[in-house]
Amino acid sequence: xxxxxxxxxMNGNSQAVRIPAEFRLDTDRVRICRNEQGDLILHPLRAxxxxxxxxxxxxxxxxxxxxxxxxALSPEPxxxxxxx
Numbered sequence: 001x002x003x004x005x006x007x008x009x010m011n012g013n014s015q016a017v018r019i020p021a022e023f024r025l026d027t028d029r030v031r032i033c034r035n036e037q038g039d040l041i042l043h044p045l046r047a048x049x050x051x052x053x054x055x056x057x058x059x060x061x062x063x064x065x066x067x068x069x070x071x072a073l074s075p076e077p078x079x080x081x082x083x084x
Contacts, residue, residue, distance in 0.1 A: 007018045019025065031043040 002022055004020050004022065006020055009016055009018070025042075025044050027044045027046055029045040031045055033041050033043070035041060
């Protein structure tokens with residue numbers, strides 16, 4: 001694992017970190033989180049990420065969506081069960 005030291009600086013009201021060329025990201029967006037030890041973790045968000053899902057969801061028309069919403073709002077009927 002490469003281990004480098006880099007610079008932290010202010011960019012307007014935000015703190016920024018210089019990413020060395022060896023760690024260059026192929027995206028302009030990242031998700032950032034902090035683990036239990038306090039380490040910051042960057043997850044690159046690729047531009048096409050989720051594109052297949054969005055493409056599949058476009059195949060559903062408004063009637064289908066309305067039917068799903070109506071079903072979600074209607075209560076389930078009581079089930080008949082044997083007494084314990």
